[in-house]
Amino acid sequence: MARRADDIGKQLRDFEALLVPGQAIEAIEKRLPEIAVQITSQTQAADRLLDEQPGAPTLDGLTAQWQTTRAELVGYVTVLAGRATAIEKALAHLTAQQKTWTQARADAQASRAPAQVVERIDSVLADMAGSRTRLQAQRAATLVLQDRAAQEVTRCEAVLERVAALQRGVAGRLLERDGVPLWEIGQLASAVTELPDRIRNAAAAGRTQLREFVQGQRRVIAAQVALFLGLALLMGAARRRAAQWAQSGETAASMRVFDRPISSALVLTVLVSGWIYLTTPARAVVALGQVLVLVPALKVTRLSLDPTLVRPLYVVGAFFLAELVRHFASTVPLLGQQVFLLEMLAGMVVLTWWLASRRRRGAADTITSRERALRPAARVVLVTFAAAFVVGAAGNMSLGLLLGSGVLGNGYLALVLYAGIRVADGLVAFALRVRPLCVLGMVQRHRPLLERRAHGLLRGLTIAGWAVFALKYFGLWGAAVELTEAALGAHLRRGSLSISLGDVLEFAVTAGAAILLSGLVRFVLEEDVYPRLQLGRGLAQALSSLLHYGLVLVGFLLALAALGVDLTKITILAGAFGVGIGFGLQTVVNNFVSGLLIVFERRIKVGDAVQIADVAGRVEQLGMRACTVRTWEGAEVIVPNASLIAEKVTNWTLSDRLRRIDVGVGVAYGTPPEKMLDILLAVARAHPLVLPDPAPVALFLGFGDSALRFELRAWIDRFDLWVQTQSELAVALYTALGEAGFEIPLPQHEVRLRRA
Template identity: 35%
Template sequence: MQIKVAQILSGLACFCLVFFCQSAVFAQLPALLNAAENSPAPERQSIAIADIPSQISSDQILLQDMIKRSANAAPVTDFKPELAAMNTAASQLGQHINVRKLAAMSFSRLETLDRHLSFIDQQASALQAALTVSTQPLSEDIAQLTVRRALWRETTRENTGLLSQQLQKSIEQLDQDFTSAELAVSTPLNALMSLNQQVGGLRNSLLDQQKIVRQYIANTDKLLWNIDSPSLWSAMFNADVSQSINKDQLADSFAIETEFMQQSQQSSRGLHSLLLVLIAVLLILLLWLAKQAKSLPPDLMQARYRPILARPISAWLLLSTTIYLIENVNGSYLRLQILLLLAWLPVMRLQSVRMHQAVGVWMYSTLLFFFVHVMGNVVAYEPLEFRLCLLLNASLMLGTMLVILMRLRARKLDLSPRIQQLSMGFVGLAGALMVVALLCNVFGNVHLATLLVQGTLYSIYMGLFILAARNTVLAYVRLFLTSSTPQLLQRTQHAHRLFGVSQRLFNLALMLAWLIGVLDTFRVLRSTQDMLAALGAFTLAFGSISITVGGIALFFVSVYLSFWLAQTLRSILSEDVLPHMTLPRGVANSVSTMSYYFLLMLGLMVALSAAGFQLTQLAMVLGALSVGIGFGLQTVVNNFVSGLILMVERPIQPGDTVELSGTTGSIRDIGMRTTTLSTFDGADVVVPNGMLLSEKLINWTLNNQRRRIEIPIGVSYDCDPRSVQAILLEVARKTPGVSLEPAPAAVFMGFGESSLDFSVRAWTDHFDQWLMIRSEMALEIHAALKAANIEIPYPQRDIHIRTVADKTITGNAD
């Protein structure tokens, strides 16, 4: 689907326009802030003596309410167990954070420790938020008590000697009630604030510990490019060189994993219960769909999906494992590895026929790789045994990659040349990494060898896992749509394209998930994220204007997606959906076109927001978007869409009195393309709907029938302005049809060339009679001024004659 270049250019023009407008708005912010800061503070006022009894009663009720709220406040005991559990977990983790233990931990254990600290910090943050919510009403009550008490004391000070004895006693009793209320509110408030401070201290401690752990992670990454151990032959033939690590360190590393797993399990019991219900429902659904698949004719279901549909238990195990993997995305590495191993058999059984043809039984060798990998972890406290396991695993994986590469070259597979070349390249890359791992292990770079073997193993297995999940989802989605697909294809023209687009997007999402997993496995995800964040935050400055690279990228991506979605939706609505609905003539095209431009506007707003613009400037953005959208509209389409907008938004209705381009009249009819306007002269004016939206439209009767009347008038300089103003106000109030709310006003406008200029302004609730009311008011003003001997002067001009010819004077004299 192609996008018109003109529409893209209009979007870019919109972006530039809004950007420069926004910079101008921001330039005014400092002045506004300074004005707000320099505004005078309100002065404290005391209570009037007459209001003291009622204020005492209302404040006593207020104090009682505050005491009740403080009694109903969340008790500290509700939060202490959760805080105690966090302190216990943090204390247990703190035992592992020392130089000796951290130096002996593997990268995965360090990462788990970092995730565990982040997990506890998130819990502490949630607890802090809950404490803040509980503290806020109590803090507001204390603040209100302080203000009210200060007000009463100010009242007592200002009225010393003026208050009766009874009022004085009531105020003193109220002061004692304030003291009781402050004590009742401050007790739970102080306890909650103290607990909040403890949580803050815990978070600071977690932050310090996390910095230490991340420093060791960075140090571990630095060892990847160093020789960290003696050569393999030296380790094998020189017993003094090969030194064992304390076995307690291995136990500590596994304790970190188990503690994290237990704590995460306890903190999300509700979620796990929900997941169990979801998994049970999923099992029932898959069994039912598998039964339905058996009853379908062979020609309705593709052959490649039938083996998958015949194994609902394997599909259920795979999808269940996927759900738990998503839930454990930031959890323990050990739990992640266990989940991946539990899914090994379903992953193998749910591979496609093409995968079995390409790889054959060598696909099952991943189980052997995992077994050797686990054995290496078990003997990790023995450096020599660990390196031998690493050597064995790398050799097995290298041999397997070579065999698979030869199979791919020798066999003619049912694959496109591009897919086959990519597969061979991936297998060759994996083999090359194993060669590097073998060399690193032999010459003493154990850290890099471990990373390459482990990263390649998990990358291969994650690829197989994602392929199995893809095959399973597509098989069951295809089965679910099989019964409705023939009818859908007959009724729609875009079904095949939508299925294809959805499948490509699904494949893209899976590929991105695999890529993220690979980067994480090879320990470059964090550095990649930091690099992308730095690149996105890079600022391009043009004078006083600056914008980030990330904002520019997000803007272009959002604009492209908005155009693509809008075009797709318009095609589906206009060709597939709306023609099959019973609608008035022309409405289908109106709805599809309206939806198209609505999505364009929405997409451009999202793009501007992604580029860094504030949504509070919505009016400015909409103004700029209207310009960009107008560039892509033809006149007829513009009028048609404008008519639809007029019918939906109703800015005008039949009978409204409007003013447009100097023409005033009453709306007689609103059509899809034009609107008929009847002027007060009796003429009918046909106005295109686009003009009603693009030009300034004044609707005098949009919300009510009110109209302001204004009569300018000038009087002689010999008159008293105050007397004139009083006369004008009196006439305006007595004129029939003039509304008294808001009250009429007589405004002195200034000193004219020949007169003192006034303006009489009044409102009327009878719009259709405002001209006659104005005429009557003008006549009454004239009569009242004449009765008061107030002159309405003619314009005067002073003429200065410098020279006059003698003949002219003589002629005039004759």
């Protein structure tokens, strides 16, 4: 009885841990009232927005916003459900134990057990009753909290369902008349009469939205202002440094954006606002932000344009501004329609004039290549504006806005994104010229390459983002996603083999990513890590090669797994590969294994001067199958790795770069040998590249047929200059012999004639 009572005490203490809500539950209790107020405010804003029958991009944005909120709430419901389940299990266990201990008490009383035993049982039952009461209270509180979270999920789903219904009807509304045709004077006059009241109501609603936004987002706005000020100070400091670099000729063209520090800072601040605000701001707030960033984007873009395109840029900026005003005025449908028609009409006039003027200039051969490239796009935009004007004048504003505003809206986004790229390029160029990046070897030697790579990455991401926005604006994003999923999911089956385009794409992307990662890692190691380490000869190349092979192998295995290949059956592939080796790949494998031996033995490395059979030159590259040797004559010879293992290889630079130079000479009989040896040594010591250690040596080799033979042996540590040094020593020796009056005899032959 005592042991079981102790066990129950332990279980009750474990159950007491469930009574503590924990950090997750406390966070939910704190967050749920806030999110309820947020959902109420967002629901009101969404109702106003949905009543205006917005386009596909706005509906997609609302969907993403509400799905994010719903996902957060669903996570809360899951956590609370888990806690409620754990408490329920504890209560069920307590109920079973209470029955057991109640029966034990009855048995103890029936058997007239000692009073102490009955009291112990009563104490255990009392503890269980108290624990049960507290657990029930926690369960009730958890279920209430879970129900509140579930109610908020229901509210989110209601808004999402309404948005989905509008999304399904977007395409159908394109052919409906939702405006006032210009030729229906009665409707137009009635709408004009109501126009002042509508403008006042819209202005009041806009002020209310701005006030609510400022009140509800004070901290976020303060953070955004702080970000803008920090970026502005950074741009100002960068401008001063760029001016100093310009005086020494070290500046880059991309850093010209720092001439407009305030504009550059404002462009970046607005672009990152999407990650700062968790919810989509109201229409008035968005419109105000778009107007504020337009002029800075024009100023930044102007810095990188051809002077002939500056005026057209400002004209395009005026149309973008008119489109922003039209978007803000669209809360009053008639006003928005009139502004839109004026936009389209003005656009047609300007484009027609521009095309006509360029046609006249083109006949005189004064048009630039960029202007010539813009003419086809201008013709397409002109036709689009004309179509938008016609359908808008007929009262079909949905289709007109899709065409006309689609061109202007996507063009405006392209302008702002381009300005953002230019600012980002400038920041990258600045970062690569200041600490800590400027001290890196790869930055010092490859700064232009890194700047081009960063620009290419930014441009690719920007184009992808712009394309996604354009597809969403025209309502094609869903269809594009479905088409892509269908294409990637289509399977080709042949017997037990099943493969899809998505599998092939995953294989290619994984293998390509492994190769790119290997190249990046080797680049960083070779440029910045190895030069800082005291590695042995050839060890850096061995490590890089091993790392390359390892990363490529791992990437290939991951690519096979992505392709759907069962890696447990890789032994079958290895066996088939072995059969292939046995029949036809001996040479390839021999060269590959020889390449590995070369890498690990480190007897030959890139840059060595070698002699392989009749090939003499410098090693340019060590590959998996062969190495490349550039001969002294300039030819590149591909030498299989197996030849480096099987044949005799002379490596002139294996342990050092010393090279001995031998210069032989013959002088006439009668020349004092001691003086000749002194002349040889003097010539060697006078040359700047001849090393004092090992010291040059002058030798008297013997007696020739026509001359006394001498030889000068000198050492240099510049292997690449040994031929030139040998020539210079020979010239100096010839000059010294002439000054000393020593003769270099010609071969002499004595011919004797005998009378037959």
